[in-house]
Amino acid sequence: MVNNPILTSKIQPPQPPGNFYFLEYFYILLKVVSTSPQIEKIFDQFLNLKHQYRLGESKYKKLTEYSNISTSTMSRYKYTFEQVLSEATDYKLITDNNGAISLTEEGATLIRKSEIEGAVNFNQYLFKLMEEKRQQPFRYLIETFYKANPRKSGLLIFPIYSAHRLGIERVSITTSKDMKKYFYRLKERLEEDIYKHLGKQIHLEEKNNELIRRLTEDGLLPKEDSELFEQAKYNVILRRARDFWLKYFLVELYGYQISLNSFERWAYRGKQIGLLHITEFYPDPHFNGRVVYPLSVIKQSSNSNRFHKLYEYSDNMQLYLHQPSWEDETNQEEFVKSLHQAYLDVRQLARTYFVSLPNVRERVCYSMKITEYLFDNFLEYAYHNKQLRISISLEVDKLPDETKVMYLRREPVMVDGKYRNIIAIDLA
Amino acid sequence: MDISKYSKRPKSELVINKGRYEQYNLKENPFPSSPFVNPNSNDARNNGEIYEPSIREKENEAIEKIFFKVPQSDPNHLRLGYIMDTSYIGRGNGKSAFLVNLQKKINQDFALSISNELNKCFAIILIPEPGGKTKTFESFIDLLFERIFESNVIDDSLLSLRLEGIINLDKTFNLEEHFIDENDLKNNLQSPKWYSDNNIDFRKISQQILTNPYLQNLPQDFPLFSSTSNPLLFHPVSQNDFKNYYQNLKRGQPRLEFIFSHLVTLFLAAGFNGAYIFVDDFERVPDFQSERQKRDFALELRTCLFDGLYTNAKVGFYNLILVLHAGVPRLIQSAWEQSGLEQRSPIFSKVTSTNVIRFEKINVNDAYSLIHKYLQAYRINQVDTNKFSPFTQDALAKIAELSEFNASKILKMAYEVLERAVDNNVEEINLDLVLAIDEASQRTEQRQVSGISEADTKDLMKESERN
Secondary structure (H helix, E strand, C coil), X not given: CCCCCCCCCCCCCCCCCCCCCCCHHHHHHHHHHCXXXXXXXXHHHHHHHHHHCCXXXXXXXXXXCCCCCCHHHHHHHHHHHHHHHHHHHHCCCEEEECCEXXXXXHHHHXXXXXXXXXXXXXXXXXXXXXXXXXXXXXXXXXXXXXHHCHHHCCCEEEECCCCHHHCCCHHHCCEHXXXXXXXXXXXXXXXXXXXXXXXXXXXXXXXXXXXXXXXXXXXXXXXXXXXXXCHHHHHHHHHHHXXXXXXXXXXXXXXXXXXXXXXXXXXXXXXXXCCEEEECCCCCCCCCEEEEEECEEEECCCCCCCEEEEEECCCXXXXXXXCCCCCCHXXXXXXXXXXXXXXXXXXXXXXXXXXXXXXXXXXXXXXXXXXXXXXXXXXXXXXXXXXXXXXXXXXXXXXXXXXXXXXXXXXXXEECCEEECEEEEEEC | CCCHHHCCCCCCCCCCCCCCCHHHCXXXXXXXXXXXXXXXXXXXXXXXXXXXXXXXXXHHHHHHHHHHCCCCCCCCCCCEEEEEECCCCCCCCCHXXXXXXXXXXXXXXXXXXXXXXXXXXXXXXXXXXXXHCCCCHHHHHHHHHHHHHHCCHHHHHHHHHHHHHHHHHCCCCCXXXXXXXXXXXXXXXXXXXXXXXXXXXXXXXXXHHHCCHHHHHCCCCCHHXXXXXXXXXXXXXXXXXXXXXXXXXXXXXXXXXXHHHHHHHHHHHCCCCEEEEEECCHHXXXXXXXXXXXXXXXXXXXXXXXXXXXXXXXXXXXXXXXXXXXXXXXXXXXXXXXXXXXXXXXXXXXXXXXXXXXXXXXXXHHHHHHHHHHHHHCECCCCCCCCCCCECHHHHHHHHHXXXXXXXXXHXXXXXXXXXXXXXXXXXXXXXXXXXXXXXXXXXHHHHCCCCCCCCCCCHHHHCCCC
């Protein structure tokens, strides 16, 4: 039984998107189709550009490339390619004439748009196609944000806590009972989070029992408390538990009637358009997991000059993006204040003078409700403004490429066309 | 008249308390509250003056071995080297303090003792300006000239030349008889009165100077000649004349000629055979350059240091040592490779390059020495049974560990811990106290930093109603 009568959305849920995150996939597909109609050549070129743009299959960009691609990897690439191909065909950006693929007029316009007006405009144009052809996925996402957590202006949390984060050492989890102890602590933590972030008191006892029952039925968790579970299955069990709760939050708590996968793909696409922000790295001393919040509103009208109208729906509702302008001095002041505060906060958490710029960005984006690219622009203006009472030092330090990580989990901050990844601020 | 005022005392008598740090046998808190080296500061705590050489012994040995001890006359002596920080966030590891002290050590006797009198070199530190002002090679050498000027080495060279001229003309001339000390020598050799008082004909000295073989190919308007061009007026040329001359030169080639040929000639004539130019925070140059500008910069550098027609390129007078933080080598890699500088002085070579001096993190013993040095500098009485008092040794080890063995963080934490100890009137700073202070500061920090649920933010629905 669901013990919280949250929302049953009146809006029809959207269709799922193709199985990929990056909107750049559309661009590289159109680009290669414009050079050749032949599917094999298109695929080859597609792979080249995919590597050049570092596009991976997950929501993170890839930093390393396998030197020899295995058959299974190749078939995954092929699958992604087909997904992009099929979605682009649906949007009538390309057509297939008995095996000869070509750009439609709209596809050709879109490439030009991207090259002249840049990626942001390209993504916004795609937004319209997706909204029209997939039953308004973004409207669905945004309206449900606000309904699901009106007191925090649409902020949704998706907690993820490993055993270690809850103070339990991995080596101490060997029996069914140990795992249940972790689940119990997790349940308590989730209840606290729900109360804190959503203002609701919900008991998750039954849900937790359901999780344990399912894992037992699937043979992952032994029935007897004292029995050891298969250590090799440790990660599988944890992943199952994580997804179980993520799904609980998505469907039961927030009322989304789409799969976790579909939600993520739409949300990460929405982030690239500038409609919302989603991250797993908000520097929060207490909370761990994913947070999502809208950067746009859907309403009949708005006269505010901080909002930019992006789209009008058939029922006359309008979608506005929150886009404060640097020209307005109050925004400059607000940005500098917010940047300084975020720096102090992150510095206290990190206890170093130079701190991670992406972490500072997370905090500023949330406090001002702006997109990452707007943050980059504002930072560049502030960096060059010599009248400020603060002095900003931006440094390169090591880039992710120079470390051993495989994926670029956060887009680096660009100022003056150069990557910066650490920042220090002093009062002048 | 009331004369009792002279005999009466006030009822409220002042008590002379102990100084804030006196109970620890310290004059002041010896540690810097903001430990970033500022060479222009008067405070010994942060101008690099309190310095413990043992910490950087390895780096010092390396740089002496590959630079200072190699004779400048060796045609293969290195002209371009790098001090590379190996720590992730390369701040506060002590590089600037290291440079300030190297410079001091070299300039004390122009590296004569370090090199066993093989070399006579001066050292200067050049820090590119922040904000991209030192983006072009031209602005880089303008800054170089400014630093050379500020180091007074031109005046020193002129003095050497004059002194040599005097001695050449009068073999019996006795330095000790004429000058009390270095300052006296500098003042007198600049003063027309001294020459006339001692019956020395300055014009003859000037002419004598000009017979120096190095000075034969200088342009006629070179400032050195101004003292002979107007025989009616006595005017000993000074380095200010050089500054004016430089500023009136056109940018580009003429200034390059001046710095890399004419000035080098003057230094050679004055008996120097080289110079060490330390470029701190070098990334401020490439950080603001486009790829093309980086390549141009590297090419110019190569021409001036290695294969141009400048005197400097022919003899290898200036030795540049660039200080690079982590992440900087990548910025210049392709420019270095394309310009051929990489072949000349490799940074990226897989084989450990001899041009690179690696600047490592300090260890716990270094931390002890560092703290001891600061304490010592502020002791009231130098006799102390425990050299780390009021700190216990394990407390110091903890401070070092909590500061991730970063020199500037260790000093800053020592400052804070000592302040806290004074506030709480603690006699000894032991491990427990350091842990307690660290824990307390972590607790307050956690209280202060809000999570996303309490963070200030906007309600966009309301915001969109506003005009």
